Amino acid sequence: MNTQLVAKQVKLKQWEGIIRSCQNSGMKVKEWCQLNNVSKDAYYYWLNKIKVAACETIEAGFAEVPYACTTVEIPVKFKAELTITIGPAIISVNSDTPYHLIHNAVKAASNA
Numbered sequence: 001m002n003t004q005l006v007a008k009q010v011k012l013k014q015w016e017g018i019i020r021s022c023q024n025s026g027m028k029v030k031e032w033c034q035l036n037n038v039s040k041d042a043y044y045y046w047l048n049k050i051k052v053a054a055c056e057t058i059e060a061g062f063a064e065v066p067y068a069c070t071t072v073e074i075p076v077k078f079k080a081e082l083t084i085t086i087g088p089a090i091i092s093v094n095s096d097t098p099y100h101l102i103h104n105a106v107k108a109a110s111n112a
Contacts, residue, residue: 012053015046
């Protein structure tokens with residue numbers, strides 16, 4: 001393992017402990033920092049570094065989430081004026097159907 005990476009992880013763990021200690025204290029950051037001889041600048045620097053590292057971890061762990069299509073029953077009063085078929089999707093609309101709903105349905109069916 002890369003020694004720089006290990007050193008970075010050790011620092012992040014130390015900073016995380018400091019941040020948690022402050023957050024769990026119930027005190028305001030300014031008060032906690034004064035009491036523990038930590039500068040506010042250092043506190044917020046460490047907090048930012050922890051947030052950035054967390055975001056990097058989330059991005060590295062990205063996974064596609066599968067989705068499932070469902071059938072929606074159309075009320076009996078609905079009278080289709082236009083039916084759009086895209087692959088297995090059938091989209092029925094009338095003049096009361098909002099444009100954004102038609103747009104999003106066609107877009108979703110096209111990307112499926």
